[in-house]
Ligand SMILES: NC(=O)c1ccc[n+]([C@@H]2O[C@H](COP(=O)([O-])OP(=O)(O)OC[C@H]3O[C@@H](n4cnc5c(N)ncnc54)[C@H](O)[C@@H]3O)[C@@H](O)[C@H]2O)c1
């Protein structure tokens with residue numbers, strides 16, 4: 322039957338149901354996040370904006386939420402993540418994720434996403450604002466004038482044109498600052514061991530190999546690295562002492578990249594002339610702390626972490642992360658996951674149908690071959706995913722790997738309370754004893770004809786010890802020699818093959834049978850001898866139980882040579898009227914694949930199994 326006759330495919334999970342239900346998934350927003358992105362989520366989810374939560378309050382309420390959207394103020398600790406039993410995604414509406422315990426999130430299978438570039442213009446412009454404000458004493462001038470003073474002679478500044486700006490961290494923000502500074506007529510020297518020398522050269526930036534080459538020559542210094550173990554206290558007393566006494570430093574990255582005590586001393590002792598600070602080790606700074614004294618220092622222009630606080634940047638980051646939250650809660654892939662490989666939007670679009678296909682192949686495997694039994698034939702088996710055609714050229718197949726793990730385990734467990742995703746798929750596979758190899762076959766004679774017909778072909782192969790309880794049992798024709806062996810020694814192989822046509826997904830091979838069906842909805846898969854009367858019998862049983870057939874397909878043996886198989890005597894006796902003699906006969910095996918509507922009870926399965934020549938029946942829900 323044509324695939325088009327099959328039940329409409331269920332795409333991306335539960336979002337449609339969620340719109341209609343009072344129990345819509347919940348998203349917590351404990352900080353100010355721009356309304357543009359939140360509006361996207363409000364259509365489908367309960368979005369609770371709860372500003373000013375304490376750490377304990379957050380831990381108490383987080384169990385109710387599937388999503389959490391934060392900026393830099395909320396500390397997303399391991400305790401918060403452990404309490405968030407339903408949490409699937411933590412989104413950082415901005416760049417820095419140093420307020421999120423990313424390792425703990427990974428262990429819990431929670432995706433952490435951010436907006437890698439939504440606020441870089443804002444951060445770079447704020448850096449330039451502080452650069453000029455520090456150079457021209459704008460802060461003090463404003464404060465004294467507002468206090469009724471007119472202190473022109475005390476507020477003589479310096480020009481930035483023809484001066485040298487040192488940049489530590491020539492990433493997205495650092496590079497933007499460099500270009501803007503060059504526009505102001507500055508010379509730019511940078512230190513970044515990971516920066517591309519070509520990009521630096523093209524931008525007119527001189528890269529230097531060490532701090533020692535940078536500190537003594539710069540008139541202004543700005544740091545644009547993340548806060549890491551290697552960048553914490555990057556500039557302490559020895560480094561600040563090496564700078565010119567006329568130098569001014571800027572921090573629009575993170576509190577802690579300059580040691581705050583050392584910076585205070587450098588300003589008080591006159592080792593440097595001034596500072597422009599947007600970020601502090603504690604925000605707001607604790608009264609009396611070095612951070613608070615820096616913020617109040619007359620040589621410092623300070624702002625309360627405003628680098629990303631522009632209307633435009635907040636709209637950008639809100640849209641970036643809310644789009645990803647939406648996609649993740651629908652079962653899709655993020656575009657900027659911090660604890661998962663970067664997936665480019667184009668790559669993501671190409672992979673999407675294959676993610677669905679492979680997840681269904683995994684689920685079909687478990688339900689058809691392992692009978693849906695927890696621990697059945699999944700653990701201890703070796704799986705191989707073979708990609709042919711266009712797919713063989715894709716290097717980032719982590720989403721496909723995750724889709725297989727998800728499909729394999731989804732029908733038999735709740736994955737230990739966790740969703741399987743690209744973040745934790747490897748951990749869950751290891752826990753379940755599932756080994757998966759991936760093979761990219763670019764030039765393949767065997768798969769060639771299929772790949773000529775379809776752009777890509779995916780083969781799922783499983784090898785491992787034969788499961789004595791499995792349904793359906795390996796057919797007598799499949800491995801007659803193995804059946805003679807003690808079961809603990811027997812190995813068997815199962816195969817499922819599938820392809821994508823347009824956006825639709827199809828199974829083209831199931832075990833030894835050539836098929837062509839859409840893996841969706843409720844399927845009954847009968848392994849039988851292809852004899853007259855079978856279809857009528859099956860239709861009668863299902864009709865009698867009120868189960869409607871939406872499509873039906875008979876899949877013959879894939880290999881013509883195996884199309885007619887010898888049935889051993891034991892089977893011949895059991896199968897009575899179908900067989901031609903007690904010593905064995907010739908019979909054609911087939912799979913009957915039925916899409917059904919209505920409840921398929923154990924009684925239905927038992928009645929189907931009673932029919933002569935039906936070797937087994939499996940119920941598969943996809
Ligand atoms: N104040 C704000 O509101 C604000 C706004 C945006 C970004 N930020 C912060 O700015 C920082 C940079 O953001 P980005 O988007 O440019 O990040 P990025 O990842 O694009 O760039 C960081 C750069 O730092 C370099 N780096 C890392 N360790 C280094 C080291 N030890 N020495 C020299 N270079 C090193 C990296 O190679 C990289 O090029 C982040 O901490 C981010 O949180 C702050």
Ligand SMILES: O=C(O)[C@H](O)COP(=O)(O)O
Pocket residue numbers: 392393394414415416417418440626627628629630
């Ligand atoms: O890392 C960032 O994106 C900036 O520091 C912005 O932080 P914010 O969202 O708290 O303003």
